[in-house]
Amino acid sequence: EIVLTQSPGTLSLSPGEGATLSCRASQSVTSSYLAWYQQKPGQAPRLLIYGASSRATGIPDRFSGSGSGTDFTLTISRLEPEDFAVYYCQQYGRSQWTFGQGTKVEIK
Amino acid sequence: EVQLVESGGGLVQPGGSLRLSCAASGFTFSNYWMSWVRQAPGKGLEWVANMKHDGSEKSYVDSVKGRFTISRDNANNSLYLQMNSLRAEDTAVYYCARPRVGASFDFWGQGTLVTVSS
Numbered sequence: 702e703i704v705l706t707q708s709p710g711t712l713s714l715s716p717g718e719g720a721t722l723s724c725r726a727s728q729s730v731t732s733s734y735l736a737w738y739q740q741k742p743g744q745a746p747r748l749l750i751y752g753a754s755s756r757a758t759g760i761p762d763r764f765s766g767s768g769s770g771t772d773f774t775l776t777i778s779r780l781e782p783e784d785f786a787v788y789y790c791q792q793y794g795r796s797q798w799t800f801g802q803g804t805k806v807e808i809k
Numbered sequence: 810e811v812q813l814v815e816s817g818g819g820l821v822q823p824g825g826s827l828r829l830s831c832a833a834s835g836f837t838f839s840n841y842w843m844s845w846v847r848q849a850p851g852k853g854l855e856w857v858a859n860m861k862h863d864g865s866e867k868s869y870v871d872s873v874k875g876r877f878t879i880s881r882d883n884a885n886n887s888l889y890l891q892m893n894s895l896r897a898e899d900t901a902v903y904y905c906a907r908p909r910v911g912a913s914f915d916f917w918g919q920g921t922l923v924t925v926s927s
Binding site: 736799 | 844846853854855856859868870871904908909910911912913914915917918919920
């Protein structure tokens with residue numbers, strides 16, 4: 702099983718600042734199968750990025766994904782008030798899906 | 810508009826059983842793989858089970874193998890999760906989700922809470 706480790710656990714930032722979230726895999730991940738989600742309290746997760754760098758439908762361009770192999774990054778260029786949430790990375794391989802433990806982006 | 814609506818959650822004693830349902834609409838259900846993903850209270854996301862569009866392939870996370878069974882009824886646009894021998898650690902919100910491009914989950918239901926407690 703591929704384990705995804707996200708860092709940092711919590712990111713304290715102010716609106717307008719940029720955010721960089723990391724996702725590191727225990728083994729190489731096929732980039733096509735790396736995704737990022739946003740989850741707000743009491744809501745289902747929302748797909749942000751698939752294929753490591755492609756934005757899902759309706760996702761603003763301040764969200765971008767990059768990386769390959771074992772190291773992937775989600776970047777939020779300028780935080781809007783609605784971006785404060787928990788973010789998860791996810792990978793698929795050998796008929797199994799795994800998620801990272803999440804990074805909480807909170808208002809400083 | 811794609812909609813996934815889960816039902817069937819509730820309080821069950823350890824060792825008990827529960828059947829979750831997911832009603833799908835707004836897309837051709839029989840063309841898509843479907844999945845269950847869960848989230849324990851205050852914890853992260855965990856993929857539980859997956860089923861091919863025609864029901865010919867299924868896969869499960871190791872912790873539920875032999876206890877949970879995923880199934881579907883394409884005629885009624887429904888996905889199910891039969892959960893037997895439930896344990897306290899199965900307590901979670903269970904989401905129905907549609908895996909799509911790059912095996913990412915592009916649509917999710919609102920979730921149904923399963924609580925396993927005596």
